[in-house]
Amino acid sequence: MTRIALxxxxxxxxxxxxxxxxxxxIGDGEFFTLLGPSGxxxxxxxxxxxxxxxxxxxxxxxxxxVINDRPPAERNIGMVFQxxxxxxxxxxxxxxxxxxxTRRIPRAEADARIARALESVRMAHLGDRLPGQMSxxxxxxxxxxxxxxxxxxxxxxxxxxxxxxxxxRVEMRETIRQVQHEAGITTVYVTHDQEEAMAVSDRIAVMxxxxxxxxxxxxxxxxxPANRFVAEFIGKxxxxxxxxxxxxxxxTVEMGPGVSIDVTGLxxxxxxxxxxxxxxxxxxxxxxxxxPAEVLDETFLGSHSQVRARLASGEMIEFLEFSQQSSSLKPxxxxxxxxxxxxxxxxxxxSGASVARGASA
Amino acid sequence: MKGQGRxxxxxxxxxxxxxxxxxxxxxxxxxxxxxNSVTKNGAPTLDGFRTFFSSKLYYGTLTNSxxxxxxxxxxxxxxxxxxxxxxxxxxxxxxxAIQILILxxxxxxxxxxxxxxxxxxxxxxxxxxxxxxVGIDSPSIYGFAGILLVLTLQLVPLxxxxxxxxxxTVDVSLLEAAESMGVTGWKRALKVITPLLLPTVLGGSxxxxxxxxxxxxxxxxxxxxxxxIPVLIYSSFVGEVSIDSNFAAAVAMIVVVVTLxxxxxxxxxxxxxxxxxxxxxxxxxxxLRGWRNWGVYAYIYTFLILALAPLLVxxxxxxxxxxxxxxxxxxxxxxxxxxxxxxxRLVTNTFTIGLSALVLLVVxxxxxxxxxxxxxxxLTGVLDTLTMVPYVVPGLIIGIGLITAFSQPPLxxxxxxxxxxxxxxxxxxxxxxxxxxxxxxxFSPSIEEAAISLGASKPRTLLQVIIPSLAPGIxxxxxxxxxxxxxxxxxxxxxxxxxxxxxxLGIYTQVIRGQMGTAAALATILLGLTMVSLMLLxxxxxxxxxxV
Numbered sequence: 001m002t003r004i005a006l007x008x009x010x011x012x013x014x015x016x017x018x019x020x021x022x023x024x025x026i027g028d029g030e031f032f033t034l035l036g037p038s039g040x041x042x043x044x045x046x047x048x049x050x051x052x053x054x055x056x057x058x059x060x061x062x063x064x065x066v067i068n069d070r071p072p073a074e075r076n077i078g079m080v081f082q083x084x085x086x087x088x089x090x091x092x093x094x095x096x097x098x099x100x101x102t103r104r105i106p107r108a109e110a111d112a113r114i115a116r117a118l119e120s121v122r123m124a125h126l127g128d129r130l131p132g133q134m135s136x137x138x139x140x141x142x143x144x145x146x147x148x149x150x151x152x153x154x155x156x157x158x159x160x161x162x163x164x165x166x167x168x169r170v171e172m173r174e175t176i177r178q179v180q181h182e183a184g185i186t187t188v189y190v191t192h193d194q195e196e197a198m199a200v201s202d203r204i205a206v207m208x209x210x211x212x213x214x215x216x217x218x219x220x221x222x223x224x225p226a227n228r229f230v231a232e233f234i235g236k237x238x239x240x241x242x243x244x245x246x247x248x249x250x251x252t253v254e255m256g257p258g259v260s261i262d263v264t265g266l267x268x269x270x271x272x273x274x275x276x277x278x279x280x281x282x283x284x285x286x287x288x289x290x291x292p293a294e295v296l297d298e299t300f301l302g303s304h305s306q307v308r309a310r311l312a313s314g315e316m317i318e319f320l321e322f323s324q325q326s327s328s329l330k331p332x333x334x335x336x337x338x339x340x341x342x343x344x345x346x347x348x349x350x351s352g353a354s355v356a357r358g359a360s361a
Numbered sequence: 362m363k364g365q366g367r368x369x370x371x372x373x374x375x376x377x378x379x380x381x382x383x384x385x386x387x388x389x390x391x392x393x394x395x396x397n398s399v400t401k402n403g404a405p406t407l408d409g410f411r412t413f414f415s416s417k418l419y420y421g422t423l424t425n426s427x428x429x430x431x432x433x434x435x436x437x438x439x440x441x442x443x444x445x446x447x448x449x450x451x452x453x454x455x456x457x458a459i460q461i462l463i464l465x466x467x468x469x470x471x472x473x474x475x476x477x478x479x480x481x482x483x484x485x486x487x488x489x490x491x492x493x494x495v496g497i498d499s500p501s502i503y504g505f506a507g508i509l510l511v512l513t514l515q516l517v518p519l520x521x522x523x524x525x526x527x528x529x530t531v532d533v534s535l536l537e538a539a540e541s542m543g544v545t546g547w548k549r550a551l552k553v554i555t556p557l558l559l560p561t562v563l564g565g566s567x568x569x570x571x572x573x574x575x576x577x578x579x580x581x582x583x584x585x586x587x588x589x590i591p592v593l594i595y596s597s598f599v600g601e602v603s604i605d606s607n608f609a610a611a612v613a614m615i616v617v618v619v620t621l622x623x624x625x626x627x628x629x630x631x632x633x634x635x636x637x638x639x640x641x642x643x644x645x646x647x648x649l650r651g652w653r654n655w656g657v658y659a660y661i662y663t664f665l666i667l668a669l670a671p672l673l674v675x676x677x678x679x680x681x682x683x684x685x686x687x688x689x690x691x692x693x694x695x696x697x698x699x700x701x702x703x704x705x706r707l708v709t710n711t712f713t714i715g716l717s718a719l720v721l722l723v724v725x726x727x728x729x730x731x732x733x734x735x736x737x738x739x740l741t742g743v744l745d746t747l748t749m750v751p752y753v754v755p756g757l758i759i760g761i762g763l764i765t766a767f768s769q770p771p772l773x774x775x776x777x778x779x780x781x782x783x784x785x786x787x788x789x790x791x792x793x794x795x796x797x798x799x800x801x802x803x804f805s806p807s808i809e810e811a812a813i814s815l816g817a818s819k820p821r822t823l824l825q826v827i828i829p830s831l832a833p834g835i836x837x838x839x840x841x842x843x844x845x846x847x848x849x850x851x852x853x854x855x856x857x858x859x860x861x862x863x864x865x866l867g868i869y870t871q872v873i874r875g876q877m878g879t880a881a882a883l884a885t886i887l888l889g890l891t892m893v894s895l896m897l898l899x900x901x902x903x904x905x906x907x908x909v
Contacts, residue, residue, distance in 0.1 A: 075814075081810070089829045098825075147814075
């Protein structure tokens with residue numbers, strides 16, 4: 001059980017600043033994910049925690065002890081790599097046992113722990129296989145067992161699923177979540193896949209250009225994005241530029257000719273004028289009354305269809321319709337769209353920051 | 362790196378030790394050659410260079426060498442390209458066997474080719490006498506044309522191996538894309554394939570260039586009146602008339618400058634053109650029909666016969682009877698029995714010296730490649746450059762450097778076992794380091810990090826994780842190095858004594874002394890040793906690509 005505290009961390013590569021100033025707190029036994037596009041600094045940060053990258057400023061501490069100068073071998077970490085990094089000449093069991101051997105665990109105890117670890121990732125039957133004889137998913141299970149068997153203070157995972165195919169990814173992330181939960185080890189997980197992040201994490205830090213954009217539970221990040229970057233990176237959204245007006249103490253925007261909607265409680269009373277309204281596709285539905293629009297095209301996706309339509313203002317809007325209704329949505333069809341107000345978020349058009357009350361970028 | 366303070370000291374001291382070793386055993390000898398080239402009896406002079414450029418007898422060897430080198434490189438390319446093209450694009454029966462035979466002909470001791478062409482086309486050669494019997498004067502093997510023939514046959518396999526390696530990286534979709542745009546056949550070979558293979562071709566042709574330029578054995582044996590620059594260095598250093606080490610050193614410096622210039626030009630061109638490819642789907646050979654099929658087979662087999670004939674001739678000749686060193690009628694094991702004691706001595710020396718050099722070589726190569734790949738820094742950068750020095754300096758000159766530097770205090774090594782081992786290791790190191798570095802680059806750093814994250818120390822990581830996983834590659838590289846060590850001639854030519862003479866040196870002296878029978882017997886043994894090593898390589902390499 002370990003708390004991780006990152007304080008004012010700074011990372012430079014040959015004079016280029018990769019991470020200017022970053023602080024985070026990760027709780028005991030928490031499954032914490034660093035999420036962001038490639039090049040955002042998430043892997044760099046993970047490798048700083050592991051000790052493979054140098055630290056140009058700030059501190060990293062485990063349970064209040066600064067570990068900046070401790071070599072990786074002494075940080076008591078378990079690490080899972082994107083390319084599995086299994087030792088190619090050793091069997092699955094030997095790979096899992098490697099960390100126990102360096103810790104001089106007696107043979108009998110080590111064997112029992114290897115067996116248990118392989119069991120927990122459902123690889124007990126393949127203990128004598130060499131990495132070359134295993135599938136990608138099996139290799140990653142062994143790598144996970146190898147990282148867990150040493151009972152590390154912290155488990156670090158660097159895009160562990162990105163080399164696997166889509167179906168296996170879903171299966172593996174359930175295994176990872178379950179195993180982590182049972183072991184109760186503080187886990188830092190790096191991924192660029194927002195769906196994966198939402199599925200496994202207790203909390204997520206969304207990163208861009210070396211800066212943490214928002215930290216929160218998956219639901220918080222999806223429903224209350226701190227800024228435009230987070231809103232666009234997590235899920236899909238339609239950004240519409242509108243005027244925010246105050247009438248009788250209520251904030252309203254005119255979505256289409258004659259159709260105004262209330263923006264509920266979230267808006268800072270000081271805000272008015274140009275804003276960007278973020279409308280999630282699932283907040284839009286075809287209705288008898290609402291904003292007029294013309295269907296442009298429809299993409300059939302199985303359980304539902306994705307529809308693109310043009311508003312009277314010329315803006316494009318995307319929304320989802322369940323499949324049975326989609327046959328009527330041919331290109332050129334005129335229709336009206338209802339927008340659910342409690343799912344809206346509003347951003348400052350210049351800074352991109354949310355103007356929701358209490359939200360901080 | 363912060364947080365890794367303890368590991369750095371160990372690796373840094375290894376880097377320092379190896380760098381110091383290179384400075385003392387590679388750079389210092391070359392510096393003594395440089396000093397020798399501009400001083401005579403302690404006084405500064407440019408006499409050596411002046412003599413060289415004053416007489417056509419001397420500077421002519423430079424133009425001769427350049428002529429041979431350019432012609433051989435062009436010819437080797439012209440022969441090797443179609444060969445690799447046919448072997449890749451078309452289904453050839455016995456493809457694998459043919460590739461192994463071509464490799465074998467490349468790995469055979471370089472000067473054995475020259476020697477056996479003497480047996481075939483020399484003044485008293487089999488073909489010469491046969492043709493004379495029916496009243497035809499056969500073309501002479503001696504001189505320019507002979508050197509050209511022997512060196513081209515020797516070096517085609519080298520470029521061929523390079524090209525085959527490059528072909529393996531060409532994805533068939535590139536060819537299909539060209540075909541879909543209407544570019545096929547020779548047009549495709551020229552417009553699409555040639556540019557793809559060009560970096561490899563340039564890299565390979567430099568190697569051919571340097572080898573042909575520095576080759577000593579072939580022009581020494583069959584050059585006769587046509588003298589090349591290595592022959593000039595040899596004869597002025599050994600002293601046909603009088604020993605003139607100032608002159609020899611000056612010529613050596615000229616050779617170093619020429620090879621270095623070539624190396625830099627090639628590096629400049631290749632660096633600008635490098636791109637990386639990996640073939641998801643390698644090229645599938647197609648079955649040819651009719652006259653095209655016959656043509657392709659004729660081309661491949663003609664080359665094979667020409668390349669392998671010399672080896673066959675040597676083996677057969679070793680069983681012929683001899684009289685005063687020359688072959689006479691009848692077959693027996695006379696050549697083997699009469700020189701039994703020599704054979705035992707030479708084979709023992711070849712093994713003890715060769716294996717010692719090999720161990721030294723592999724240990725240094727593994728350490729250097731690890732340092733240059735994983736510990737990039739100023740010191741390892743310097744080390745990386747230093748290790749490439751013997752790559753551009755011909756073996757003969759390394760030998761001259763070693764004998765000048767270590768025949769005087771502080772360290773006298775002339776005539777020892779150690780100097781032979783050193784010379785062979787130094788000569789081969791650039792090649793072994795390159796192949797080990799390639800392995801090291803493919804080895805994902807995260808595997809090493811995984812070991813460290815599991816609490817393993819640096820030495821433990823090296824010994825338990827890195828070396829075992831690279832072992833197959835290191836081993837097949839070592840076998841290849843072994844083959845080149847036992848066939849090396851020019852580096853050790855000045856360094857051996859009777860007690861440190863190896864097989865290849867033995868063959869050379871027997872040929873020079875006119876003891877053709879003994880020479881053939883020794884050559885057959887060396888050839889046998891080479892073939893056994895190559896078969897071992899096929900075993901340990903498990904069909905992996907062979908790097909030269």
